[in-house]
Amino acid sequence: MTKQRELIMTILNQSDRHLTADEIFFLAKLKMPSIAMATIYNNLNAMNEAGLVKRLHIDGVADCFDKIMEPHDHLLCDSCGKITDIKLPHLADTIEEELGTEIVDYELTVHYTCPDCRRPARKR
Ligand SMILES: [Zn+2]
Numbered sequence: 728m729t730k731q732r733e734l735i736m737t738i739l740n741q742s743d744r745h746l747t748a749d750e751i752f753f754l755a756k757l758k759m760p761s762i763a764m765a766t767i768y769n770n771l772n773a774m775n776e777a778g779l780v781k782r783l784h785i786d787g788v789a790d791c792f793d794k795i796m797e798p799h800d801h802l803l804c805d806s807c808g809k810i811t812d813i814k815l816p817h818l819a820d821t822i823e824e825e826l827g828t829e830i831v832d833y834e835l836t837v838h839y840t841c842p843d844c845r846r847p848a849r850k851r
């Protein structure tokens with residue numbers, strides 16, 4: 728593993744969020760000022776293909792990267808854009824039952840308003 732890739736992996740592992748390439752670039756630059764955006768992109772692409780990270784495509788949000796490779800789904804807050812993991816272990820079974828056949832994969836994004844945004848807004 729190259730130093731750059733190790734750094735990207737560390738950044739992802741230390742974060743409890745889903746980071747965009749820009750955010751990873753920003754954090755990587757703090758540790759390795761000479762690192763280039765292209766290096767970040769190339770490594771993320773290679774890591775995605777190698778199954779080390781998962782690239783998330785969510786409508787209306789910049790692509791971000793997930794270090795959790797076990798199947799899970801995502802909640803997207805429509806107010807602040809925060810992405811949270813949600814595990815729905817029986818959903819694949821339910822879909823298969825409904826279809827009567829095995830599925831390969833599915834991608835689910837649940838839109839909602841997160842607890843932070845649901846709090847009553849302060850009066851201005
Ligand atoms: Zn929110």
Ligand SMILES: [Zn+2]
Pocket residue numbers: 745793795799800801811812
């Ligand atoms: Zn996730």
